[in-house]
Amino acid sequence: MAQKPGIPKGTRDFNPEEVSKRNYIINTIKKEFEVFGFLPIETPSFENSETLMGKYGDEGDRLIFKILNSGDFLSKVDDALYVKKDSGALTPKISEKALRYDLTVPFARYVVMHQNEIDLPFKRYQIQPVWRADRPQKGRFREFYQCDADVVGSKSLWQEVEFVQLYDKVFSDLGLKGVTIKMNNRKVLSGIAEVIGAKDKLIDFTVALDKLDKIGEEGVKKEMLAKGIAAEAIEKVKPLFSFEGSNADKIEKLKDLLSTSEEGMKGVNELEFIINTIDSLGLNEAKLDLDVTLARGLNYYTGAIFEVAAPAEVKMGSIGGGGRYDDLTGIFGLKNVSGVGISFGLDRIYLVLEELGLFPESVTENTKVLFINFGENEALYGMKAIKKLRKKGIKAELYPDSSKMKKQMNYANKRSIPFVVLAGDKEIEEEKFTLKNMQSGEQKSVSFDEMKDILV
Structure with missing residues (x-):
């Protein structure tokens, strides 16, 4: 074990x-x-x-804190000194470095x-x-x-x-x-x-x-x-x-x-x-x-x-x-x-x-929005939007695996991510994004610029 x-x-x-x-x-x-x-x-x-x-x-x-010399450091110590077990005299012989x-x-x-x-x-x-x-x-x-x-x-x-x-x-x-x-x-x-x-x-x-x-x-x-x-x-x-x-x-x-x-x-x-x-x-x-x-x-x-x-x-x-x-x-x-x-x-x-209690809440702010991964095409569509959001300084990420929806949403909840984006075939065709507020549960279809303005 x-x-x-x-x-x-x-x-x-x-x-x-x-x-x-x-x-x-x-x-x-x-x-x-x-x-x-x-x-x-x-x-x-x-x-x-x-x-x-x-x-x-x-x-x-x-x-x-003293650092022991590398190698067989005791081989260089005189036998008489070793037998005396005087740490004050022995230490300089076996330790030439120390942590600051x-x-x-x-x-x-x-x-x-x-x-x-x-x-x-x-x-x-x-x-x-x-x-x-x-x-x-x-x-x-x-x-x-x-x-x-x-x-x-x-x-x-x-x-x-x-x-x-x-x-x-x-x-x-x-x-x-x-x-x-x-x-x-x-x-x-x-x-x-x-x-x-x-x-x-x-x-x-x-x-x-x-x-x-x-x-x-x-x-x-x-x-x-x-x-x-x-x-x-x-x-x-x-x-x-x-x-x-x-x-x-x-x-x-x-x-x-x-x-x-x-x-x-x-x-x-x-x-x-x-x-x-x-x-x-x-x-x-x-x-x-x-x-x-x-x-x-x-x-x-x-x-x-x-x-x-x-x-x-x-x-x-x-x-x-x-x-x-x-x-x-x-x-x-x-x-x-x-x-x-x-x-x-x-x-x-x-x-x-x-x-x-003097730390500002903003200090521990993490990812602002998580894009749900429905598959390869949807992930690529989401990643293109993520790239543009990151250029604006918005913390955004894609869930890496196309796992079950429940698992991905639970991940967002556990990490206290305030927004998730769902983008499937319909959103891709219309060049839209379904943005969900994880706290209120409200979700709506928005353009990229609308999504960016909400997330800023």
Whole structure:
């Protein structure tokens, strides 16, 4: 007996309706990417391991899917190393490639390799799948699409302003109200770590702080203590756990807290410029919120940090995120090229739109008219009409087999095709078509032009 097929956990098949809805989101994002001046690129689904490893912090590295070398990969492993069963030492010997974890690091690699072909500042967008060996749950998959836009070659904060507007425009186009664009700055986090005396624990501090919404204040404190951050330092950071008020209020509180930190004040000034500029320009639907606990675990951000939260009525993780990474290309040998970028979480956006019923009905419209197949001559007559309808952009098709009428009509019903055409000897002789409305049951004899006008 043949084994029942399946797919790996954290992956999905998509039916025609789901693909249509996903394409609706992708096309909306792509349209705004291009309106904002971004150019498309693509990179391979897998990269050399050294390109990816060490770029996402320890937590990120553990989630990278490694690809085993082809052939007898174990034959090249030293016996002593094999016996030790040290996966950290063994993995580089048997796996030289890995599936990409995100699109940002491959983009940095692309910029370095093609630096003589691109003009700076270079604005690119990329819509491709990525893979993470994460624990599957609602809204979290092991294979999913990212929709990224990045700019490299400019340190101007106007880029951050543009990205806030881009987020707002896309979600406005999708009809998604109540979205919150959370923003922080890595320099602010560095400044806080400095003033509480935990500068040497910056990564541990930010990774723990970023989990506040997941594990709560006590959980964050416990993790900080476990990472060696002193209890006195944690006590000093306590006000951050309930940092409330308007963005302007929060800026003033940060100025007081970070007055002795030069780097921290740089971050505050950057945040203040972005917030004030957005206030002047206005947003369509989204809300910009300064969130001082927002850290994001990725350790390559150096300035602004973004994370987009879905409307409060939908329980969902972030549906977008990004930030500035002044030194990212430096890890590949290209120094002093600043970058900033954002990402849209396609799969989570899909779930949010589905839950809120925001997909337009037109998104899943399929074939408009099905021509019933009565035989070879009738099929040819119908196909000539179908060809002309398709030229007008009307979705039309011929049932491929001259099966019983009931079977063909049932097929139209099951696929929710709104019209069918019946054309036999009489219709061919009169150069007419019998057009039937499948919902009302009404049918009438019409010319091609009359049929076309009804179907448009």
